[in-house]
Amino acid sequence: MTATASDGASLPAAAAAPVAQPSLSARAYTAIRDMLITAEITPGSPVNEDQLAKKLQMGRTPVREAIKRLEAEQLVVVYPRRGIFATQVALSDLTLLTEVRVHLEGEVAYQAARRSSRAERALFEQLLDEAKNRSHETIDEIDFDSRVHRAIYRAAHNPYLASTLEQYYNLTIRIWHVWTDRLPEMASHVSELIPLLERIVDRDADGARAIAIQHVSSFVRAVSQSP
Numbered sequence: 001m002t003a004t005a006s007d008g009a010s011l012p013a014a015a016a017a018p019v020a021q022p023s024l025s026a027r028a029y030t031a032i033r034d035m036l037i038t039a040e041i042t043p044g045s046p047v048n049e050d051q052l053a054k055k056l057q058m059g060r061t062p063v064r065e066a067i068k069r070l071e072a073e074q075l076v077v078v079y080p081r082r083g084i085f086a087t088q089v090a091l092s093d094l095t096l097l098t099e100v101r102v103h104l105e106g107e108v109a110y111q112a113a114r115r116s117s118r119a120e121r122a123l124f125e126q127l128l129d130e131a132k133n134r135s136h137e138t139i140d141e142i143d144f145d146s147r148v149h150r151a152i153y154r155a156a157h158n159p160y161l162a163s164t165l166e167q168y169y170n171l172t173i174r175i176w177h178v179w180t181d182r183l184p185e186m187a188s189h190v191s192e193l194i195p196l197l198e199r200i201v202d203r204d205a206d207g208a209r210a211i212a213i214q215h216v217s218s219f220v221r222a223v224s225q226s227p
Contacts, residue, residue, distance in 0.1 A: 024062035025069075031056055032066050036075045036086055037174040047076055047084040073167045075174070089178045097172050098220040102213055104165050105149075109196060109212035111156035113205040120155040121201050127151065128197040134190065141190045142176050148193050152200065152212075189219050 022030070032052060035041045053063045067084060070076045078084050116124065127148055134144065149169055153162040192215045199208035 024058055025065035028052075028056055028058060028062040028066035029069050032063070032070060033073075033075065033170060036070065037170050037177060039174065039177045041086050043086050043089040043174075043178060045086050047086060049084070074171065089175055091175060091179050094172065094175050094220055097168050097175075098216060101165065101168050101172065102216045104161065104168075105216045106209040106213040108152055108156045108158070108161055108165055109200065110205045110209040111158055111161070112152045113200045113203050113208040115157045116155040116200060116203075120151070123151055124155070124197050124201050128194065128201065131190065131194045131197060142173065145190055145193065146173055148197065155200070189215075192218070 032041075032047075041047060047067070049060055049063050049067065053060045056063065067076060067078070071078050071084075074087055076084055077087050112120075130144070131148075134141070146169075150166070153165055153169075156162060192211070196208060196211045196215060199205075199211055
């Protein structure tokens with residue numbers, strides 16, 4: 001069964017369901033995930049459930065549930081009788097992650113161009129305006145890249161594709177934050193989002209796919225050529 005977006009586009013039934021408020025465990029997951037991928041919790045350091053529960057002002061149960069999810073996503077590792085630790089980060093992992101992401105990013109951009117609703121295209125237009133008028137501070141650029149990619153994942157209306165890409169994108173962003181001093185200049189990378197957003201807004205699915213693939217693969221090439 002399919003549903004129809006406000007502009008008449010056909011969407012999967014799951015995309016038409018109302019957005020539920022996140023559960024406590026989902027809120028804990030997002031908060032701890034962000035601490036890990038921005039290296040607020042540094043690679044290899046211990047992760048204390050009690051301290052996190054206190055910081056997030058919630059009980060240990062949602063924190064424990066979030067930790068289980070983060071372990072499955074390779075952001076933390078749990079050692080029996082030793083405790084929980086943030087996983088280590090290697091710059092070389094960026095190449096391996098790109099091998100997984102590159103064609104999936106093309107597919108998600110393709111589907112976002114086909115399936116995005118009127119409201120989602122309005123958001124892409126806002127992001128497009130922002131992309132054309134950005135400062136070029138590295139951490140801010142990483143944050144903007146993250147907002148664009150996550151918006152594309154949602155607009156593809158394929159939860160299986162989105163959840164897979166979220167996992168690998170989170171690991172990629174973590175490498176960026178940890179190895180900021182080794183990254184190439186970010187402005188050119190973010191500028192590549194402009195034609196990608198334009199293709200999605202224009203519903204040019206094939207063009208969006210090609211640019212997304214180029215966007216992901218070009219960055220890892222730039223990293224490998226950095227001193």
